[in-house]
Every structure is written in C-alpha cells, then in structure tokens.
Amino acid sequence: MGSVIDTPPAAMQGATPCLDARLPARFAAVRERTVELAAPVSAEDAMVQSMPDASPTKWHLAHTTWFFETFVLCALPGYRPVNADWQVLFNSYYQSVGPQHSRPMRGVLSRPSLTEVLDYRARVDAGLHDAFAHGELDAALCRRVELGLQHEQQHQELILTDLLHALSCNPLRPAYRDDLPSSTAAAGPLDWMRFDEAIVDIGAPRWPGADAFAFDLESPRHRVLVGAFALATRPVTCGEYLDFIHDGGYREPTLWLSPGWNRVRAKGWKRPLYWLDEERHFTLGGVRAIDREAPVAQLSYYEADAFARWAGARLPTEFEWERAAQGVAVDGNFVDAGRLQPVGDARDGLRQLFGDVWEWTSSAFLPYPGFRPLDGALGEYNGKFMVGQQVLRGGSCASPHDHLRASYRNFFPPEARWQFAGLRLAKDLA
Incomplete structure (x- = not known):
C-alpha cells in the first residue's frame, strides 16, 4: 500500500x-x-x-x-x-x-x-x-x-x-431539496475599510505539533509587508453584478485578462453559471428568483477580475484578505444554517468575510517561503497542485462552520465556475 x-x-x-x-x-x-x-x-x-x-x-x-x-x-x-x-x-x-x-x-x-x-x-x-x-x-x-x-x-x-x-444539467431542473428556505435580507451600502501599511504575520503554525489544525499549505507562518489598501465592507451583490452585465461587461474585451476573454468568446459566457436569465437562477432548492441583495456566486476568477476592473477597483491579495480577517470571529452563513444559498447582510462594518461565498483573490496559489509538505503520501494532499490556480478565501454557504479560519487557503483554476465563489473589491491607497 x-x-x-x-x-x-x-x-x-x-x-x-x-x-x-x-x-x-x-x-x-x-x-x-x-x-x-x-x-x-x-x-x-x-x-x-x-x-x-x-x-x-x-x-x-x-x-x-x-x-x-x-x-x-x-x-x-x-x-x-x-x-x-x-x-x-x-x-x-x-x-x-x-x-x-x-x-x-x-x-x-x-x-x-x-x-x-x-x-x-x-x-x-x-x-x-x-x-x-x-x-x-x-x-x-x-x-x-x-x-x-x-x-x-x-x-x-x-x-x-x-x-x-x-x-x-437535467432539463427537469430538479431540486436537491425543495424545502430549503427562501431567505432574503438587505445587503446594506458598500463602504470601504482602510488599512495602513504594515508588516503582517501570515499563515498558521505547521501542523502536526500545534494544538489547532491547519493544512500544510497554510504554513509556515511568515511575515509579509502589506501596503496600505482599502477593502470593501461586503461582497459584491447580484444586483451590482447585473449592472456590470447591463453595461456590456461581457462584451468589452478591455476589461478581461486574455485567457478570460478567450473563455467568454469560446463558451458564450453572458452571466454567472446557473443564471437562466436576469431574473431566475438554478439553486439547490430548484429554480428561484435571483436575490439582488445576495452576494453573487458561481463566478470564475476571470469574471471576478473583470468586474473589479469595471468597478474601478481590483481584487485583494490573499495577504490583504488575511490581514483584514485576523481577529474577526468566524461567523456567517454556513452549511450549518441550512440555507445553502448566499444571503444579504446589512450589519455595519466589515462583514461576510466568512461564509456565503468564497472570495477570489489576485494571488496565485503558491507555496509559502519554507513550505514543507507532510511526510509520505499525505504530502501529495496539496503541494503538487501549487501551479496554475488562484487562491480563494473565507468559505461559503456550503462550508462547515468549524472547518474555517483566517489562514485557510482554498484554490481552484481561474476558469472554475461551479463553486460558490464571488468577490470582494479592494483598492490601493496613496
């Protein structure tokens, strides 16, 4: 064996x-x-x-x-x-x-x-x-x-x-569960939280050996200089993404990275995956009305990046995201809540960092300095995938609550769309 x-x-x-x-x-x-x-x-x-x-x-x-x-x-x-x-x-x-x-x-x-x-x-x-x-x-x-x-x-x-x-893919569009609640809530205004330039400790202690679990890809803990930046207080909503669509976002090549624009043309992308039109989308509860206040989901990295350019902003780096999440309680809309769909959140301040949607970052999935995989075959768990992928942070409405932490790094190819993946905007500060 x-x-x-x-x-x-x-x-x-x-x-x-x-x-x-x-x-x-x-x-x-x-x-x-x-x-x-x-x-x-x-x-x-x-x-x-x-x-x-x-x-x-x-x-x-x-x-x-x-x-x-x-x-x-x-x-x-x-x-x-x-x-x-x-x-x-x-x-x-x-x-x-x-x-x-x-x-x-x-x-x-x-x-x-x-x-x-x-x-x-x-x-x-x-x-x-x-x-x-x-x-x-x-x-x-x-x-x-x-x-x-x-x-x-x-x-x-x-x-x-x-x-x-x-x-x-089934023309009958059957629901995984037809008893899922149709939760709706206001998103609240999109504001910005400022972060000054700082040297930040990133990652988790290597496991095993520490009391708290962390995957090998989260270590070693190391210091990173993070420049001054601003982070949106909440994820981008379906309503805001509709504005991008209406403004010709899927028709304007200057907004897209070259591989992303090639995908748009080759695959005929016009809206997020599972959106049947601009009013309805397919969910685990079957076909439902699009909640314009809920975080937009089922986006590729290319779509998230194009939206950020259109909005005059950018995607955060994974280090900026982790800095913002440090000290924030892991609280949010997880699989444990039973909704299985993102929902709006109108609370004040920085919110929805955890749960609802995984948030694409601009960071390629690469090893941290000094990374060492686990011994034996378990070393194949993460290390060999550190190429051609982008980092996502925060968890989603399908993630277990006790599985997540600020240092958690998820990763998918930039063209992947079938996850509950959305985006949060960031921008530079002079």
Whole structure:
C-alpha cells in the first residue's frame, strides 16, 4: 500500500498515545453529517458525473471512507481492506499509494451500489470506533484521523456543489431539496475599510505539533509587508453584478485578462453559471428568483477580475484578505444554517468575510517561503497542485462552520465556475 501505512501502532513502538478525548465523538459527528447531506439523493442521482472536474455523490461517500481505511486502519496489524479492488476505485490522486480509476470516468461506476458503499462506510466506521475503544491509535494516527475529518468536510461541500452542477444539467431542473428556505435580507451600502501599511504575520503554525489544525499549505507562518489598501465592507451583490452585465461587461474585451476573454468568446459566457436569465437562477432548492441583495456566486476568477476592473477597483491579495480577517470571529452563513444559498447582510462594518461565498483573490496559489509538505503520501494532499490556480478565501454557504479560519487557503483554476465563489473589491491607497 505504500510507505504511509508502514508505521506500526503505539502498542508496537511505544509511541505517544492519542490524547484528544474528543476525537471519537468528532469522528462520529462528521461522518454522520456526510451521510445526512447525501440522504436526499437517489441512487440514480448518486452516480451522475456531469463533468470531469466533479465527482458523483457515491464516489465522495466512498473516497472519504477509503481515506480512513488506507491511512489509518491499514496501519494496524492484521487489518485487511473491505475490498481490495476498491483501493483502486476510490483512490483520488495518491500516486505513492497505488493506481487510480480515471477521474473523468467515475460516473461509470454503477458497481459497487450505493447500498454497498454505505455498508463500506459503516464497516470502516466500526473499525475506527473499535480502534479508539481499544487504544490502538497513537498520536500520529490520531493526527491522520483529524486530517481525514478535515478532508471529509471539504468533500461535504463538494457533494453539494457537484450535485448542483449535475442537477443543473437535467432539463427537469430538479431540486436537491425543495424545502430549503427562501431567505432574503438587505445587503446594506458598500463602504470601504482602510488599512495602513504594515508588516503582517501570515499563515498558521505547521501542523502536526500545534494544538489547532491547519493544512500544510497554510504554513509556515511568515511575515509579509502589506501596503496600505482599502477593502470593501461586503461582497459584491447580484444586483451590482447585473449592472456590470447591463453595461456590456461581457462584451468589452478591455476589461478581461486574455485567457478570460478567450473563455467568454469560446463558451458564450453572458452571466454567472446557473443564471437562466436576469431574473431566475438554478439553486439547490430548484429554480428561484435571483436575490439582488445576495452576494453573487458561481463566478470564475476571470469574471471576478473583470468586474473589479469595471468597478474601478481590483481584487485583494490573499495577504490583504488575511490581514483584514485576523481577529474577526468566524461567523456567517454556513452549511450549518441550512440555507445553502448566499444571503444579504446589512450589519455595519466589515462583514461576510466568512461564509456565503468564497472570495477570489489576485494571488496565485503558491507555496509559502519554507513550505514543507507532510511526510509520505499525505504530502501529495496539496503541494503538487501549487501551479496554475488562484487562491480563494473565507468559505461559503456550503462550508462547515468549524472547518474555517483566517489562514485557510482554498484554490481552484481561474476558469472554475461551479463553486460558490464571488468577490470582494479592494483598492490601493496613496
């Protein structure tokens, strides 16, 4: 299986025992939440793959289980995988673990069935709970469990965004859930918050070793000179984006980066993904009226950048964004609220930094100075994707609340549109 599962358990090497007594309950809660998110999905829905960049719900359910089986249970003496063939089917991109089924072909996996995948989850969960109960997991394996839980929370969001794309391709435009609330609220005026030039500590302490979890891409913590800037107090709304459309934003090449303009022409982009026209859009609750006060979502980096140019502003760097977010409570419209759609917020001051929509930044996704990936195959988690991608910050209405922090870095290719991604404006100060 590869070097990542060669470490013997604590009982065999006298390693440090797992000291986090909360971990078994957290494991149960996160795993149960994933199944709850998949519950409204039929077996037929669960195997649909609407594009190569998305994955079927069934695959998400199985892959997150594969992660715990491969990186935790397979490290225990005598453990045998539930099905050795599934080690190939549900490996995503870990070359050092073994071969993988082709990513664009995940939608052809009619077998194993959804019932078998859910049984797979139950059996692996039982194995983990048994290992917890018998003290078989040392501190290193418990850190892998925590990484697996953070990984699963990322896939919880992907279940929703991938399903939204899949259902949008169905001419019937079926809802993921038809009981989602139609929340509306005023956005309030767009004001500016000023930040003076400063040397800012950016990132999180390397994990493992620190009490709080952080992905390897968030470290090492380092100092950055951030020039004086102003940041919009809220994200751009659907109404403001409509003004951009009405003013010919998708027809004016001078607003666009060259690859973005090529996309506009080749793909016929005229409005955000899922906007059926200027009044209606497709959501996880089905076809609904566009809320002009809500943050605009499903934008590519190119669209966000073009809007910022049109508005006489720019996108913030990820360092500017993190400086503004430091000390701000992680509070907002997350998946936990059950809306599954961005909503307006008219509170005073800087708001909606977390939740509602991921915010594109002008920063390329690159390693921090001194970056070092995790050891073994887990080092493949983030490091090898540090090319050709842009950083997004803040989380969305599909993100779990307890998954986010000011140092969290998300990343996607600049043409990606199917995430809950929007923008917040920034501008230079003399």
